[in-house]
Amino acid sequence: MAKRVYELWKGNNIFLCGGRLIFGPDAKSLFVTVSLIVVPVIIFCIFVARHLIHHFPSYNAGYAVLVVAIAFTIYVLILLFLTSARDPGIVPRNSHPPEEEFSYDNSSHTPGLQFPRTKEVTVNGMQVKVKYCDTCMLYRPPRCSHCSICNNCVERFDHHCPWVGQCIGQRNYRFFFMFVSSSTLLCIYVFAMSALHIKFLMDDDYPTVWKAMKHSPAAVALMIYCFVSLWFVGGLTGFHLYLISTNQTTYENFRYRSDSRPNYYNQGCINNFVEVFCTEVKPSRNNFKAFVKEEQQTRAPPVSFRQAPAEEDEPPCGPPRAKVEDDLEIGDDLLKISRRRDFEEVGDEELRSVISENVPGSNSDRV
Ligand SMILES: [Zn+2]
Ligand SMILES: [Zn+2]
Numbered sequence: 001m002a003k004r005v006y007e008l009w010k011g012n013n014i015f016l017c018g019g020r021l022i023f024g025p026d027a028k029s030l031f032v033t034v035s036l037i038v039v040p041v042i043i044f045c046i047f048v049a050r051h052l053i054h055h056f057p058s059y060n061a062g063y064a065v066l067v068v069a070i071a072f073t074i075y076v077l078i079l080l081f082l083t084s085a086r087d088p089g090i091v092p093r094n095s096h097p098p099e100e101e102f103s104y105d106n107s108s109h110t111p112g113l114q115f116p117r118t119k120e121v122t123v124n125g126m127q128v129k130v131k132y133c134d135t136c137m138l139y140r141p142p143r144c145s146h147c148s149i150c151n152n153c154v155e156r157f158d159h160h161c162p163w164v165g166q167c168i169g170q171r172n173y174r175f176f177f178m179f180v181s182s183s184t185l186l187c188i189y190v191f192a193m194s195a196l197h198i199k200f201l202m203d204d205d206y207p208t209v210w211k212a213m214k215h216s217p218a219a220v221a222l223m224i225y226c227f228v229s230l231w232f233v234g235g236l237t238g239f240h241l242y243l244i245s246t247n248q249t250t251y252e253n254f255r256y257r258s259d260s261r262p263n264y265y266n267q268g269c270i271n272n273f274v275e276v277f278c279t280e281v282k283p284s285r286n287n288f289k290a291f292v293k294e295e296q297q298t299r300a301p302p303v304s305f306r307q308a309p310a311e312e313d314e315p316p317c318g319p320p321r322a323k324v325e326d327d328l329e330i331g332d333d334l335l336k337i338s339r340r341r342d343f344e345e346v347g348d349e350e351l352r353s354v355i356s357e358n359v360p361g362s363n364s365d366r367v
Pocket of ligand 2: 160166
């Protein structure tokens with residue numbers, strides 16, 4: 001029976017709902033993250049917001065404190081889901097090395113396949129080196145990196161976030177940033193409302209801060225929790241604001257900071273923000289629900305000795321090719337013949353011998 005792409009997936013991802021949702025291998029940490037958000041908010045609603053309701057009697061405005069907390073939490077959880085459950089920008093693997101990247105070395109007596117580890121592509125008029133990924137068998141597009149946790153090449157790879165259990169890349173960076181910055185606002189909100197609760201207690205029956213705090217330990221605990229969390233999520237928000245304004249990824253920032261490499265992607269602060277927040281999210285390059293065609297696994301490609309110029313950004317991801325090494329060998333020999341200056345003098349004999357040597361049972365008369 002034909003299998004679906006996600007069932008034969010070579011990365012370490014976890015799929016749910018028949019391949020509709022894709023998580024990283026450490027998606028279980030989501031339970032921790034969700035409880036770190038939801039538990040404090042529940043405590044806030046029960047022990048703080050419930051009392052604040054009565055302090056704003058006009059138009060029942062006090063209920064807004066509760067509604068805002070709940071609505072904002074739901075919003076943060078949706079952003080977390082959007083970051084965590086979608087394809088972060090995985091570049092589909094090739095099942096064979098890209099044929100056109102082999103270079104044919106005629107100088108040596110035993111012509112072997114030379115496989116360049118890097119190649120140069122042009123980005124904004126500048127030459128950028130891109131590396132070949134052995135696992136995915138492709139030249140990584142610029143800014144793409146291989147996540148060792150998920151075992152996938154991810155476009156505009158930022159980092160692998162253990163809290164959301166997913167890579168942060170091209171397709172979920174926006175949601176990740178919105179999640180982190182909204183969490184910061186939620187922290188500030190809960191902190192401020194808890195402080196307000198203490199203030200009202202002091203105004204009413206508890207004249208000193210100490211007495212008021214003793215009366216509502218939940219508010220104190222929330223304020224400490226939010227204060228500590230703020231350093232984390234607030235710091236992360238500030239760091240990513242800096243990264244966005246200079247169009248860097250976390251990976252690039254950590255990797256190339258010491259190299260003082262030029263930043264090829266910086267288009268000015270405003271354009272950098274527009275790029276992250278106002279451009280359309282690229283559609284996924286993977287259709288996890290699609291059936292894997294059987295012919296893709298067995299079909300042999302035609303002999304090709306074309307040395308095509310490499311596609312600049314898009315790594316070749318044509319149909320998988322079987323027996324590619326044999327074919328390349330034939331192609332190599334044929335190429336050598338075709339390259340000889342005295343090509344006219346090469347008789348059918350030589351061509352026939354090449355074919356019959358390499359293809360067992362081939363009918364040389366057909367050449
Ligand atoms: Zn890779
Ligand atoms: Zn990852």
